[in-house]
Amino acid sequence: FGEEKGDSEDSELRFATCQSLWSKIKAETEQIQEDLNKQLFDNLVSFLRQSHSDFQEKTTEWTRGMKPREIPTAALVLGVNVTDHNLTFRSLSEVLQNNITPYIALLEAKDCAGIKNLMQKLMGQLMNCHIDEDSLEDEDYVQVSQKRIRCSMTTLVSWYESVTKKTDSGTPSKRTSPSSSHGQYPPVVVILKDMESFSTKVLQDFIVISSQHIHELPLVLIFGIATSPMMIHNVLPHSVSSLLCIELFQSLSCKDHLSTVIDKLLLTTQFPFKLGEKVLQVLINIFLYHDFSVQNFIKGYQLCIVEHFYSQPLSVLCCQLEDAKMQANALSHGQCENVRRLPSFRRYVESQVSEKQIALLTEDSCLKETVQELLEDLQVYHENYVSVLRCLHVFTSFLPKHPLGKQIRELHCTCLEDRVWETEEYESSLQLARMLNKSDLVTMLQQCVEIFVSSSGKGFDKIVEKLKEFLTQFQQLEAEAIQEQDVSVSSQKELQKKTDLYHLQKTLLELKESRRCKKLTKFEVLRFEVVDYIDSLVREYLVPADHKTLHEVVYFNTASVLREHLNAAPRIALHTALNNPFCYLKNQTLQTDGGGISNKAPDICIAYRLHLECGRLINLVDWLEAFSTVVMAAEGPKADAASSAQDDDVIHARFIRAVSELELLGFIKPSKQKTDHVARLTWGGC
Amino acid sequence: MPNLEHPAYPAAKLLQLESLVPCRESQVSLLLSIFGEREQFSFPSIFIYGHRASGKTYVMHTLLNTLQLPHVFVNCVECFTSRLLLEEILIQLQRYSEAEQSSHVPCDTLNDFVRLFKQAVASRELQDQTLYIVLDRAEQLREMEANILPSFLRLQELTDTNVTVVLLSEIVWELFRPNTGCLEPVTLYFPDYSIGHLQKILSQNHPPLYSADFYAAYINILLGVFYMVCRDLKELQHLAVLNFSKYCEPVVRGEANERDTRKLWKNIEPHLKKAMQTVYLREISSSQWERLQHDDGEPGQLKGLSAHTHVELPYYSKFLLIAAYLASYNPVRTDKRFFIKHHGKVRKTNFMKKHEKTSNHLLGPKPFPLDRLLAILYSIVDNRVAPTANIFSQISSLVTLQLLSMVGHNDQLDGPRYKCTVSLDFIRAVAR
DSSP states (O other): OTTOSSOHHHHHHHHHHHHHHHHHHHHHHHHHHHHHHHHHHHHHHHHHHHHTTTTTOOOOOHHHHHSOOOEEEEEEEOOSOHHHHHHHHHHHHHHHHHHTOSOEEEEOGGGOSSHHHHHHHHHHHHHHHHHHHTTTTTHHHHHSOTTTSOOSHHHHHHHHHHHHHHHHTOOHHHHTSGGGGGOSSOOEEEEESOGGGSOHHHHHHHHHHHHHTTTTSOEEEEEEESSOTHHHHHHSOHHHHTTEEEEEEEOOOHHHHHHHHHHHHTSSSSSOOEEOHHHHHHHHHIIIIIIOOHHHHHHHHHHHHHHHHHHOGGGGGOSOHHHHHHHHHTOOHHHHHHHHHOHHHHHHHHTSOHHHHHHHHHOHHHHHHHHHHHHHHHHHHHHHHHHHHHHHHHHHHHSTTOTTOSSHHHHHHHHHHSOGGGSHHHHHHHHHHTTOOHHHHHHHHHHHHHHHHHSOOSTTHHHHHHHHHHHHHHHHHHHHHHHHHHHHHHHHHHHHHOOOHHHHHHHHHHHHHHHHHHHIIIIIHHHHHHHHHHHHHHHHHOOOGGGSTTHHHHEEOOHHHHHHHHSOOHHHHHHHHHHOTHHHHOOGGGOOOSSSOOTTSOHHHHHHHHHHTSOSEEEHHHHHHHHHHHHHHHHGGGOOHHHHHHHHHHHHHHHHHHHHHHHHHTSEEEOSSSTTEEEEOOOSOO | OOOOOOTTSOHHHHHHHHHHSTTOHHHHHHHHHHHOSSSSOOOSEEEEEESTTSSHHHHHHHHHHHTTOOEEEEETTTSOSHHHHHHHHHHHHHHHOTTOOOOOOOOOSHHHHHHHHHHHHHHHTOTTSOEEEEEESGGGGGGSOTTHHHHHHTHHHHHTSSEEEEEEESSOGGGTOOSSSOOOOEEEEEOOOOHHHHHHHHHHSOOTTSOHHHHHHHHHHHHHHHTTTOOOHHHHHHHHHHHHHHHHHHHHHTSSOTTOHHHHHHHHHHHHHHHHHTTTTTSSOHHHHHHHHHHTOOTTTSOOGGGOOOOOOOHHHHHHHHHHHHHHHSOGGGHHHHHSSOOOOHHHHHHHHHHHHHHHHHHOOOOEEHHHHHHHHHHHSSSOOOOOHHHHHHHHHHHHTTSEEEESOTTOOSSOEEEEOOOHHHHHHHHO
16 A cells, blocks of 8 residues: 555555455454354254263163164255355354364364374364363373374273263362353264365274264264265265264355345445446356355455555545545545546536536535535435335346346346446336236335335335335225125126026126226226336436446446456466566567567567467477577677577577476477477467 | 083073074084183184174174173274284283283384283283184274284284184185285184074064064064165164154054054055165164154155255356266267367267267266366357366366366376266256
């Protein structure tokens, strides 16, 4: 931030604003995560509670003796977004630590190449966690080096016995410590983070071993599964899986997770910072196309925030309204100029009367006042925008085929992009909305009323009133419809009396006609009214953000920067570096107009350019020839015969070096098919 | 039925033993005659093999315990290194001599073991009795150092003490035989239990609340359903316990008495069939099954593990997987025909494709280079795909998910080769 073009105190302020904003957002996302996982964790906790509830109880039931004890196992299906799992597991182990047991081991496949490593890791974690709990008594454990402990299950069992005994005979003061809340025999939980990556043999051995000791050691396994629970059967043979008592737990799908995050972070007025349409699209695309990782999405969001505060000098105003007003008052002259330079502000100025224009452009105080007003406007706009967007989403999500998208994020993108009412999809969805049946319409209206009532916006009283009016009208209609039905029933009775075919036909036609007319007059008219009203709401409130003045302050819209940062393209970068060294070296002499190969470029670039022109097998002699031609082009005729021999050697050496560098980069490799040839490994433009 | 007779042991003990090991009397008597009397030197090593759950471990355990023969019982899976194994034996030996509770001694090599073993035996003053070392799941010994198995086979000779090593395994001796220094053990085969045996063993342990006949009838029904698919005694016992409460239900409610076998059979049979499809395959866990019985709910609500086959994948991962599948199961020479537009020979390709598909599926997936995978990917995705780092990282994440597998060396940077490991059904689900 320091070397930014703006003045230094501003940049510091911006940094502080950015920091506070991010910390708020971070807290919010963590909260979301916690809420989403709560259900899952609750289930898991109750499963663990009862899994070993009968441990060490001296039951005389005959079933006890006969049933082979199975290891309680929770199969936790978490979805393919492996990057998010770490966080989930961390919070899971925290939850377990607080509620169930202090003995938790988290195992990862990369640490457990063999059963020996696995046991070592397991024991290390279990015994260490024990030390953490009451470190005063067990100093001697620390001194015992890892190697000295016999890493076998028997050691673990005796350790467990000693630990439980100790808590059992503990002093009253110790009873109050968290360990007492775990019950007398807390289970030992072993979490295998990535079940898929464990080698089958290790897993089988581990399960067999632990099943031998299940009577002495209340062990619970938790498998983290990324793909599908069928995995377990693929990995474990029946003889091993019969030792497990598997229960399935499914976490929320990551798509749902994302929509909650978007809902809570973007579609709210809580945070002043907003994402522009293109940026949001980039982030969502990365999520959907590549990794399904909500963590990465949030990281991208963070990057947007940082980038925005870094590149936009006016981002000082991007904070809560009251602070923003204060900031606006304290704007320096340079900052005022920045405001005047904003395209959206210029548009605003041009729409004013001429005296006002002059005042705005010359007097800072006038400008500041206007900026405050505009900021307030923007805030109100956002409040209204969110509510109306939700309302519209209620309507469109009901429609068949979802012309405006199923998720609210898609709708949000469309609205940000352009005037939504000008799009074809909007037209068609309105068409469809005009054909909705009554019960759907009523429920939608009720939902809309709820949205508006719960939202913080001020100007919604009227809207709510209007919607409620619609609702009562529908109810009236219903009442009338009942009466009408009575009428029709009676007419049908009449109909039964008549036996004449001609008359019958006639009355039927009449009935049909009358029914159609009535509907048109009552229900359909009302329906049209409702749809038109919604349409008017949309036109009023869902104006795209870049039509608003000062939107640059809070919207981040440079998607290209983001794409550059998040969509790394190593091959393309390498190609540009070698093909056009100017791009990275910024040396004026290297600037070329595309076609020719400059001899000033680094050797490797020349060699690369030349090799692009070759086929699959490259003759080294020809390549050297071409290389020396390019290099010699500058020196030209002045070189005399004596020095040329020496020059040749130098060029030869330079060439060999360039070629070996290319080999190192993986563009070519030595070929055995032909002597003095190398094979090209890459094809195409990049 | 051969009654167990042996001069060395009291008849009461033998009778007790006989009641504890039903259907294994002949093996036990054979073992007893091999063992001889307490002081007599026995064979240096005995190899017992038989199928899973044919009572090897159980018989050895009860035999040694009821006759109170000094023994050491070690599971070789648990002691995954030779050091652990040897130390475990020594620790168990120490337990016999309560007086001397020395801290555990490190024992890294077999040489140390022999020395320490001699010491332990001498200090226990048990030289006059045969000591039995039972090594369960002995097939694991083959994976330890080469000298472990031969030296266990001739431990008697090495330590010069009265010791007999008993190896228990599920596989035949021929697969064990080490190259050098091998002393042929006495091999003993435990045959599978027949249906009659199973019936007898299972009904032996009847619940105290019900009569033995009633339980035997239940076992009969159970075996009728499950014998076709499962002859594993443990598994059958497990199933018997799980489903017994359901069987008793009509009796408890008073709708039928214990003799009313036909009615009970009608009640239980569909239930058992359901159990065969779910619990036996571990589709749903036994505790869930018990809960289900308790609530009397439909198992339809509880989806088994295999019901959740669908895997959600990111957009490009799906295409990568499909491309990998195509690359694995289509020969290279057809690529040009399948993936380049306007090739013109539609009819012929269709015929060829059908013909080759079947044979290729029987052959299994073939490895393919990374370049080919990417080339196919570019041709099957409609819009342009930039070869960003994201795509490459998705390939490696598919490998960690075990949907693809890397062929050859892991550290090979140029031209890694992959294999697609998912089935046609899975790909169909993904491609939808």
